[in-house]
Amino acid sequence: MTSFLAPTAFALALLIPVIVAMYLLKLRRTEQVVSSVYLWRRMVRDVEANAPWQRLRRNLLLILQILFLAALILALARPFRWVQGVGGRAAILILDTSASMAATDLSPNRLEAAKTWASQVIDSLPDDARVTIITASDSAQVLVSSSQDRRQVHQAINQVRIGTGGSDLTAALELASAIAARQPETDVVVLSDGQVTLAQRLAFKGHLRYLPFGLSGDNQAISTLSLEPSPGESGMTAFVQVTNYGDATAQRRLVLYSDGQLVSVHDLEIAAVAQQAVVAEALPADTHVLEAQLAGQDTLPLDDRAWAVHHDTRPAAVTLVSEENLFLETGLALLPNIDVTTIRPSDFEVNLSQRDPVGPISQPSPLTIFDAYVPITTALPAGNLLFIAPPRSTDYFTVTGTLDLPAPRLVDSEDPLANYLDLSELSILEAVHMPLPPWARLVIAGDTSDDTSPLLFAGEVDGRRIAVLAVDLHRSDLPLQVAFPLLLANLTGWLASGGGADLPDQVPPGAPLSLSLPPEAESVIVTRPDGSITRLTPQAGRAAFTDTAQLGVYRVSWQSPVSPAGNAVETSFAVNLFSPQESNVQPVESLPLLESETAEEGPDAQLARREWWRPLALIALILLMAEWLVYHRAVLFRLWGDTSQVITANMVRNKT
Amino acid sequence: MQTGRSDGWLDDRTIQPSNHPTIQLFDEPFLRKLERLAILSRRAMAGQLQGERRSPKRGQSVEFADFRPYAPGDDFRRIDWNAYARLERFFLKLFVEEEDLTVHLLVDTSRSMDWGEPNKLWYAARAAGALGYVALAGLDRVTVTAFGGGNTPGGNPGYFAPRRGKGQATALFAFLQGLAAGGRTSLAPHLAAYAAAATQPGPLLLFSDLLDDGWSEGLRALASRGFEVTVLHILAPEEVDPGRARWLGDAQTGDLKLRDVETGAELEITADYELLQRYRQNLAAWQEELRRFCNARAMHFVSVDTSIPLEELLFAWLRQRGVLK
Numbered sequence: 001m002t003s004f005l006a007p008t009a010f011a012l013a014l015l016i017p018v019i020v021a022m023y024l025l026k027l028r029r030t031e032q033v034v035s036s037v038y039l040w041r042r043m044v045r046d047v048e049a050n051a052p053w054q055r056l057r058r059n060l061l062l063i064l065q066i067l068f069l070a071a072l073i074l075a076l077a078r079p080f081r082w083v084q085g086v087g088g089r090a091a092i093l094i095l096d097t098s099a100s101m102a103a104t105d106l107s108p109n110r111l112e113a114a115k116t117w118a119s120q121v122i123d124s125l126p127d128d129a130r131v132t133i134i135t136a137s138d139s140a141q142v143l144v145s146s147s148q149d150r151r152q153v154h155q156a157i158n159q160v161r162i163g164t165g166g167s168d169l170t171a172a173l174e175l176a177s178a179i180a181a182r183q184p185e186t187d188v189v190v191l192s193d194g195q196v197t198l199a200q201r202l203a204f205k206g207h208l209r210y211l212p213f214g215l216s217g218d219n220q221a222i223s224t225l226s227l228e229p230s231p232g233e234s235g236m237t238a239f240v241q242v243t244n245y246g247d248a249t250a251q252r253r254l255v256l257y258s259d260g261q262l263v264s265v266h267d268l269e270i271a272a273v274a275q276q277a278v279v280a281e282a283l284p285a286d287t288h289v290l291e292a293q294l295a296g297q298d299t300l301p302l303d304d305r306a307w308a309v310h311h312d313t314r315p316a317a318v319t320l321v322s323e324e325n326l327f328l329e330t331g332l333a334l335l336p337n338i339d340v341t342t343i344r345p346s347d348f349e350v351n352l353s354q355r356d357p358v359g360p361i362s363q364p365s366p367l368t369i370f371d372a373y374v375p376i377t378t379a380l381p382a383g384n385l386l387f388i389a390p391p392r393s394t395d396y397f398t399v400t401g402t403l404d405l406p407a408p409r410l411v412d413s414e415d416p417l418a419n420y421l422d423l424s425e426l427s428i429l430e431a432v433h434m435p436l437p438p439w440a441r442l443v444i445a446g447d448t449s450d451d452t453s454p455l456l457f458a459g460e461v462d463g464r465r466i467a468v469l470a471v472d473l474h475r476s477d478l479p480l481q482v483a484f485p486l487l488l489a490n491l492t493g494w495l496a497s498g499g500g501a502d503l504p505d506q507v508p509p510g511a512p513l514s515l516s517l518p519p520e521a522e523s524v525i526v527t528r529p530d531g532s533i534t535r536l537t538p539q540a541g542r543a544a545f546t547d548t549a550q551l552g553v554y555r556v557s558w559q560s561p562v563s564p565a566g567n568a569v570e571t572s573f574a575v576n577l578f579s580p581q582e583s584n585v586q587p588v589e590s591l592p593l594l595e596s597e598t599a600e601e602g603p604d605a606q607l608a609r610r611e612w613w614r615p616l617a618l619i620a621l622i623l624l625m626a627e628w629l630v631y632h633r634a635v636l637f638r639l640w641g642d643t644s645q646v647i648t649a650n651m652v653r654n655k656t
Numbered sequence: 657m658q659t660g661r662s663d664g665w666l667d668d669r670t671i672q673p674s675n676h677p678t679i680q681l682f683d684e685p686f687l688r689k690l691e692r693l694a695i696l697s698r699r700a701m702a703g704q705l706q707g708e709r710r711s712p713k714r715g716q717s718v719e720f721a722d723f724r725p726y727a728p729g730d731d732f733r734r735i736d737w738n739a740y741a742r743l744e745r746f747f748l749k750l751f752v753e754e755e756d757l758t759v760h761l762l763v764d765t766s767r768s769m770d771w772g773e774p775n776k777l778w779y780a781a782r783a784a785g786a787l788g789y790v791a792l793a794g795l796d797r798v799t800v801t802a803f804g805g806g807n808t809p810g811g812n813p814g815y816f817a818p819r820r821g822k823g824q825a826t827a828l829f830a831f832l833q834g835l836a837a838g839g840r841t842s843l844a845p846h847l848a849a850y851a852a853a854a855t856q857p858g859p860l861l862l863f864s865d866l867l868d869d870g871w872s873e874g875l876r877a878l879a880s881r882g883f884e885v886t887v888l889h890i891l892a893p894e895e896v897d898p899g900r901a902r903w904l905g906d907a908q909t910g911d912l913k914l915r916d917v918e919t920g921a922e923l924e925i926t927a928d929y930e931l932l933q934r935y936r937q938n939l940a941a942w943q944e945e946l947r948r949f950c951n952a953r954a955m956h957f958v959s960v961d962t963s964i965p966l967e968e969l970l971f972a973w974l975r976q977r978g979v980l981k
Contacts, residue, residue, distance in 0.1 A: 029913040030911070035771035035916075036919075037923045038869075040923050042937040468979070634929035
């Protein structure tokens with residue numbers, strides 16, 4: 001099995017005769033006159049009694065030198081053998097940690113099997129091999145980069161946990177390729193079940209191999225779950241879709257729990273690679289969390305449970321301070337989830353100035369809209385504010401004049417306030433001229449012949465959201481445009497949000513979530529399905545929550561002084577593994593990986609070259625040291641003798 | 657040949673060992689010290705002249721030895737009249753006779769002796785001179801014989817005929833200084849011939865390196881003739897431990913061709929630690945063999961390394977071994 005990488009080194013064997021020749025030449029003896037060879041001859045007589053040994057011993061140096069040279073030449077020829085596993089001077093292991101690796105067809109699961117394999121491979125690597133560990137989930141993560149510290153590598157492998165996301169191998173391979181490009185002889189091994197997303201073509205540098213993990217694809221999954229109020233009835237309706245990814249017809253029992261109470265059981269028989277939908281009606285109307293479970297066992301337990309939450313949509317209170325603006329009142333009335341109270345500007349000031357307000361505004365609403373009006377005598381109310389064509393400056397902006405015939409232009413079409421807006425048809429006769437205050441971002445700009453002035457800007461300042469629309473609704477055709485209701489929806493959506501934290505009902509695992517909170521909320525508590533708690537501090541009414549790796553129902557709560565009775569506001573969202581890619585756990589035997597070297601790999605793909613010149617070099621070193629010792633043994637023995645004499649003398653002296 | 661001053665100083669010298677161009681055998685304080693020594697003789701031996709040694713003969717001294725009946729012809733003066741008065745018979749009163757001894761010094765002058773650092777022949781000559789002086793100072797007769805080549809009758813006769821008295825010391829020293837090395841060691845015939853020719857056996861001091869297979873035969877011949885033999889086995893430090901020799905260097909290794917200075921015989925060795933170790937063991941075994949051989953024949957055997965100062969040899973070693981007193 002042993003072959004050589006550099007067989008030309010054997011040419012150095014020609015040095016062996018050279019050594020022998022030099023040895024023979026060296027034996028020209030120096031002549032020395034002695035008084036008599038009488039004593040020497042007496043001794044040589046005994047020496048000749050064990051002549052064969054003597055001859056061998058006398059050539060011990062020569063033998064050692066030849067052995068040393070032989071070991072050195074052998075090491076230089078770089079012998080190697082084929083071994084199972086990874087060869088090369090560096091290895092990059094890409095561990096797929098997607099949800100499908102949690103499949104239990106390998107004991108205890110695919111990822112653990114892959115980790116065990118990886119640990120063994122790393123132990124069998126050459127000592128100086130550099131190891132890189134990359135996990136591929138929704139994103140690629142480099143755990144250990146080009147490390148020679150085996151302990152660190154093992155630690156990193158042990159810390160790999162199954163994720164619930166998908167497996168994006170492209171990013172991991174790009175990383176691996178970049179690392180492999182700067183270290184030669186790198187073996188890249190992908191440990192995966194093959195259920196991965198992969199770019200169509202990927203330029204890859206290095207020696208790439210794919211090692212499939214997984215035996216069976218028998219898996220059923222809940223692929224859809226939704227909970228809606230029944231139309232026209234008081235109860236709730238759930239829609240469940242169960243998919244069989246296995247090759248055989250599967251019989252499973254679907255159990256539905258409403259807030260922990262069993263409400264419905266369905267026995268399903270699902271054909272191979274087919275789906276079955278279940279509609280459960282007449283569920284309790286006060287259901288907050290609906291949990292669906294597939295009873296029984298399959299390969300991947302992760303996707304046998306799903307949750308759906310129902311949000312109580314409480315309309316947000318909006319105060320409109322306006323003189324008879326039909327467009328605005330009609331537009332707002334059409335928007336769902338808001339509850340508009342219209343108040344005349346004169347009443348507003350009276351109301352607000354009274355210590356004990358009565359009438360329409362009993363408490364500050366989350367959003368106040370000032371239409372062509374700015375309060376003069378009183379301060380601005382708490383909560384978010386929307387100004388439409390403000391006649392005067394306020395603390396937040398300065399009105400400097402009017403703007404004639406500005407041409408509206410969207411600054412950033414990705415802005416949430418500019419969603420779906422089309423302003424090409426919009427003509428504006430007159431707008432208020434305001435310089436852009438520093439806290440605001442420009443949403444719509446108005447270009448005039450000699451200047452550009454903001455038409456709509458918005459921002460967060462003093463813990464509240466403020467939007468200012470410079471366009472006078474009566475002096476433009478904006479209310480007649482399709483853009484008007486959309487703009488109103490966008491504005492109220494942004495300004496009057498926070499009632500339900502803008503939560504989607506379903507979140508894919510690992511997806512980051514942006515919680516939209518009322519400006520008063522000082523801290524948010526997110527309770528994960530396992531009960532662990534994260535406390536977030538919102539920045540200007542928003543908080544980002546990224547740790548959505550666990551499947552289940554997350555509860556979000558915050559203290560809001562605005563909310564009724566000052567109670568904690570609580571809402572929730574569900575994280576479900578509705579991922580056909582992950583639920584389909586059928587292992588893929590070969591990946592349509594890259595058109596790189598993998599194509600040539602035959603059944604020998606699992607073999608790697610393992611060089612073993614190292615022990616030979618060690619032997620050569622030992623031989624060299626032995627040769628030195630033998631050469632200097634007289635001195636060494638004498639030194640040793642002197643030392644022992646000194647020791648003996650000391651011992652004697654100590655005794656006496 | 658130049659004679660030295662009577663106080664024992666030798667200004668000039670004729671011994672010219674290769675590596676000691678100028679020497680003086682002894683200085684005066686050293687000779688004074690030597691006068692305190694005496695060569696011991698375990699047995700009483702007959703001498704020629706009146707001396708200070710107990711002789712087996714009965715004669716005139718102060719020390720009473722024995723009585724014997726009178727026989728006609730005996731000297732009347734030696735009749736013990738007190739005994740006659742009591743016993744009415746004649747008895748002669750016998751006294752211990754004190755005579756001189758002949759001390760034999762045998763110096764090996766083969767080529768192998770002219771070797772070593774310090775030189776063995778020079779060392780042997782000095783030792784012989786010192787011991788000879790001790791004997792002369794003790795009113796004993798001293799004879800020196802050099803055996804080995806190099807001393808031809810024409811130049812140095814190689815033989816110092818028995819002489820007595822401290823006055824002969826200068827002649828002795830001159831003779832010893834004139835010794836030259838040459839020829840091969842052939843102990844057996846020389847020693848046998850000496851034993852056969854000796855007229856007055858006495859203490860015999862043999863200075864030799866004994867590097868010859870004939871040593872046992874030669875020593876046996878001496879012992880059979882009744883000499884009190886003391887063998888001073890003189891070896892150079894390089895012979896005792898070749899590891900100390902300069903030609904082996906610090907590493908004490910090397911591939912050498914050894915050439916015998918006497919015979920020209922060559923021997924190839926690869927010196928290394930084991931070889932030197934075995935050499936030392938071998939030498940020790942040989943000296944042990946020599947010692948046992950000598951002890952069995954009531955000979956003294958003194959192993960002498962020429963690096964030992966002569967004084968130490970004389971005042972410590974030889975006294976310790978009962979050769980000197």
